[in-house]
Amino acid sequence: MSWKLFLLLVQACGYTVLISAVSISVGLVIGTGVSAAMLSAHRGLSLAGRTFVSFFRGAPLLVQLLLIYNLLPTLGLNVPSMVAAVIGLSLCTAAYQAENLRGGFASVPRGLLEAAEMVGLSPFQQFWRIRAPIALRMTLPALVNEAIMILKVSSLVSVVGVVELTRMAQDLAASTFKPLQLFAAAGLIYFVVNWLVAMGGTALEKSFRWGKP
Amino acid sequence: MNTPNSTALGTSAISVRGVSKRFGDTEVLHDIDLEIPHGQVTCLIGPSGSGKSTLLRCMAFLEEATTGTILVNGEPLGFAPGTGAGPRVRLPEARIREVRSQIGMCFQQFNLWPHMTALGNVSEALKTVRGMKKADAEQRALAQLQKVGLEARAGHYPSQLSGGQQQRVAIARALALDPKIMLFDEPTSSLDPELTGEVLNVMRALAADGMTMVVVSHEIGFAASVGQRIAFLDHGRILLNATPQEVFGKPRHPRLDQFLDTYLDRGAAMLV
Amino acid sequence: MSLDFNLIWSLLPEILRSAGVTLLVWCCGVVGAVVLGFLVALGRRYGPRALGYALQAYVELIRGTPFLIQLFLLYYGGPFIGLSLDPVPAGLLGLAVYGAAYFSEIFRAGFEAVPPGHVEAAECLGLNRSQTVRRILIPEMTMLVLPPAVNMAIILLKETAVLSIITVPELTFQISAIGSQRYAFIEAMFLLACFYWGLVSLCGRLGSVAESRLSKFRFAHS
Numbered sequence: 001m002s003w004k005l006f007l008l009l010v011q012a013c014g015y016t017v018l019i020s021a022v023s024i025s026v027g028l029v030i031g032t033g034v035s036a037a038m039l040s041a042h043r044g045l046s047l048a049g050r051t052f053v054s055f056f057r058g059a060p061l062l063v064q065l066l067l068i069y070n071l072l073p074t075l076g077l078n079v080p081s082m083v084a085a086v087i088g089l090s091l092c093t094a095a096y097q098a099e100n101l102r103g104g105f106a107s108v109p110r111g112l113l114e115a116a117e118m119v120g121l122s123p124f125q126q127f128w129r130i131r132a133p134i135a136l137r138m139t140l141p142a143l144v145n146e147a148i149m150i151l152k153v154s155s156l157v158s159v160v161g162v163v164e165l166t167r168m169a170q171d172l173a174a175s176t177f178k179p180l181q182l183f184a185a186a187g188l189i190y191f192v193v194n195w196l197v198a199m200g201g202t203a204l205e206k207s208f209r210w211g212k213p
Numbered sequence: 214m215n216t217p218n219s220t221a222l223g224t225s226a227i228s229v230r231g232v233s234k235r236f237g238d239t240e241v242l243h244d245i246d247l248e249i250p251h252g253q254v255t256c257l258i259g260p261s262g263s264g265k266s267t268l269l270r271c272m273a274f275l276e277e278a279t280t281g282t283i284l285v286n287g288e289p290l291g292f293a294p295g296t297g298a299g300p301r302v303r304l305p306e307a308r309i310r311e312v313r314s315q316i317g318m319c320f321q322q323f324n325l326w327p328h329m330t331a332l333g334n335v336s337e338a339l340k341t342v343r344g345m346k347k348a349d350a351e352q353r354a355l356a357q358l359q360k361v362g363l364e365a366r367a368g369h370y371p372s373q374l375s376g377g378q379q380q381r382v383a384i385a386r387a388l389a390l391d392p393k394i395m396l397f398d399e400p401t402s403s404l405d406p407e408l409t410g411e412v413l414n415v416m417r418a419l420a421a422d423g424m425t426m427v428v429v430s431h432e433i434g435f436a437a438s439v440g441q442r443i444a445f446l447d448h449g450r451i452l453l454n455a456t457p458q459e460v461f462g463k464p465r466h467p468r469l470d471q472f473l474d475t476y477l478d479r480g481a482a483m484l485v
Numbered sequence: 486m487s488l489d490f491n492l493i494w495s496l497l498p499e500i501l502r503s504a505g506v507t508l509l510v511w512c513c514g515v516v517g518a519v520v521l522g523f524l525v526a527l528g529r530r531y532g533p534r535a536l537g538y539a540l541q542a543y544v545e546l547i548r549g550t551p552f553l554i555q556l557f558l559l560y561y562g563g564p565f566i567g568l569s570l571d572p573v574p575a576g577l578l579g580l581a582v583y584g585a586a587y588f589s590e591i592f593r594a595g596f597e598a599v600p601p602g603h604v605e606a607a608e609c610l611g612l613n614r615s616q617t618v619r620r621i622l623i624p625e626m627t628m629l630v631l632p633p634a635v636n637m638a639i640i641l642l643k644e645t646a647v648l649s650i651i652t653v654p655e656l657t658f659q660i661s662a663i664g665s666q667r668y669a670f671i672e673a674m675f676l677l678a679c680f681y682w683g684l685v686s687l688c689g690r691l692g693s694v695a696e697s698r699l700s701k702f703r704f705a706h707s
Contacts, residue, residue, distance in 0.1 A: 054682070054686065055678075055682055057685075058681060058682035058683075058685040058686055059643075059677075059678035059679070059681045059682045059685075060643040060644070060645075060646035060647070060657070060678075060681055061643070062646045062647055062649070062650075062657065063646055063657060063674060063677050063678045063681065064678065066661065066670075066674050067671065067674040067675060067678055070670050070671050070674065071671050074671065109322075109324075111320055111322050111324040112324050112326055112327075114275055114320070114324065115318070115320060115324035115325075115326070115383075115386075116326075117275070118273060118275070118313070118316070118317070118318040118387070119317075119337070119338035119342065119386065119387065119390060120310060120313075120314055120338055120342040120390065121337075121338065121341060121342060122310075122342075125341050125342070129337065129341060130326055133328050134326070134327065134328055137328065148549075152549075152550065152551040152552070153551065154551075155551035155552075155553040155554060156551075156553060156647065158553070159650060166551065166553055166554060166557075169554070169557070170557070173557075173561060179557065179558070179561035179562040179565070180558070180562035180565045180566070183554055183557045183558040183561070183562055184558060184562070186554055187546070187550040187551075187554045187555070187558065190549065190550045190551055190554065191545075191546065191549040191550050194549045194550075195549065210327050210328055210370045210371075210372055211369060211370030211371070211372045211373040212370075212372045
């Protein structure tokens with residue numbers, strides 16, 4: 001397999017990484033909000049949060065992408081396909097991240113919040129200074145797993161016309177009649193990227209050790 | 214046996230009047246009346262399940278009493294004093310926080326925030342609640358850590374500290390806010406026996422300085438030697454409330470004898 | 486947007502057929518994945534070292550690459566190594582091989598969660614390997630692996646939608662076709678999403694019921 005083809009794949013991989021990174025970040029922000037909604041005392045808000053999570057974890061991502069990609073223009077949002085793809089991926093990962101965060105928030109020991117209450121921190125301060133940082137640390141492994149997951153399922157955005165790694169491999173396979181080499185190469189690139197993210201995740205977890213050996 | 218306090222009603226540090234606490238169908242505290250005098254160490258002792266921790270937590274408003282009133286330096290905490298008829302009026306959150314700010318609390322599980330160093334833990338409220346500048350807050354926090362003998366460990370995280378050290382940091386954290394009253398909920402129960410000494414010494418020093426303290430503890434030796442009032446609780450009621458000499462002196466209340474039997478090796482041997 | 490019920494009624498046979506394909510591929514895929522995954526876990530635990538390494542490589546490759554790439558390799562690349570499969574068999578095989586990697590990890594964790602003492606006791610009493618596995622490991626593991634296994638099965642249900650990309654005539658494939666033909670793609674997709682959502686929720690609920698029913702067989706753990 002020629003270097004030129006491989007380089008084209010690597011280039012397309014850049015888009016895969018870009019789309020994934022943006023989706024995970026946006027998903028984290030949305031997920032925090034959804035998680036807060038699920039945990040809130042307001043019944044309507046918590047129901048809305050739980051419904052959001054249930055739907056975006058219940059329907060296949062492919063169907064979600066097809067739906068959103070075709071829905072956006074009808075709402076007047078004529079965005080490039082890459083943006084539509086990011087929106088679709090973000091909503092999906094937000095649901096999974098909300099669920100991870102919810103578990104994280106729930107596992108913050110109540111005593112820590114009581115101590116915060118006793119030294120006078122307001123509920124708002126308790127959430128942002130104590131609960132959120134600890135919950136985030138506890139959900140870090142799940143977050144890294146989610147990042148790897150998004151990198152893999154980003155392959156589905158090839159269906160809505162985004163030229164990322166999978167689409168590029170498809171196009172090149174069709175024009176060179178070498179599907180075996182190209183898909184194998186694409187798979188290898190995905191594998192290496194995921195491995196790097198896993199390594200990065202481990203390093204990140206180490207820096208949040210808070211003194212533990 | 215209840216001998217009257219030297220302080221008159223209404224000028225106590227904490228006044229507990231007619232407090233009952235119910236969890237679902239279980240009544241854990243039954244019509245408790247207790248006056249916590251200023252500048253003295255009051256120890257709440259009793260078997261597990263007697264309600265002493267619940268009573269302490271009600272004083273801190275971490276649990277809301279089902280009925281009754283709690284006054285801190287004469288000011289109502291949580292609920293306005295009942296008029297007898299009608300539902301209780303809950304005071305606004307800002308008011309509750311204001312009254313509660315006179316109280317500092319120390320927990321059995323220390324409850325240090327794991328993502329902050331010892332210095333961070335102690336200075337947090339100074340920065341966030343009192344609005345102090347970081348440098349000032351940390352200076353004050355360091356002084357507080359010095360008082361409990363841990364200024365060398367200021368940069369350590371809780372996971373790098375022993376249990377006794379963590380509890381001392383927790384005490385420093387509460388003291389940093391200049392409370393008038395300190396509550397201790399079984400401060401040494403989670404510690405290995407050889408580490409309880411360092412914590413009890415800090416508490417002794419605090420008492421010698423004249424701090425008003427309410428201590429729930431199984432350390433009967435501490436209660437007998439440092440406590441100035443002992444309240445013995447059993448099944449949600451105060452059976453005894455008097456000086457250590459009166460409470461521990463013979464002849465003893467039979468329930469207290471029963472209770473002490475199980476704690477003879479915890480320092481109560483000196484009382485025999 | 487209009488829901489023409491007469492239209493839906495006339496399309497019902499096609500829709501049901503494709504739903505049948507989804508369920509068929511899913512069930513066979515799950516069964517295949519469970520069996521293959523269990524064999525892989527067994528191979529890694531009891532097999533020779535070389536086999537263990539090979540199986541580990543398989544598991545990590547499958548789990549580290551997108552399902553779609555694996556399908557493309559199988560369906561478009563297969564013929565080049567003599568494996569010419571129709572969409573449905575290719576989809577089934579792809580799903581089974583993909584799921585097996587994940588199930589093997591679930592079973593591996595399950596094996597390790599069974600207290601070693603129980604296995605040692607069995608060996609001391611004279612049970613051979615096959616008997617130990619059948620009579621001790623599998624029963625004890627079942628309760629432990631049930632929740633993650635149910636979870637994985639549900640994930641595989643959602644993955645069947647991806648098979649539409651290699652033209653397997655399952656539900657997503659059919660509904661997309663109908664939707665775009667009738668210029669009602671968005672409505673069709675939305676209904677499709679709700680259908681999967683409902684099915685996934687139902688399976689999740691059934692899984693919880695099964696877990697709680699079987700939990701009375703939970704063995705005491707030291």
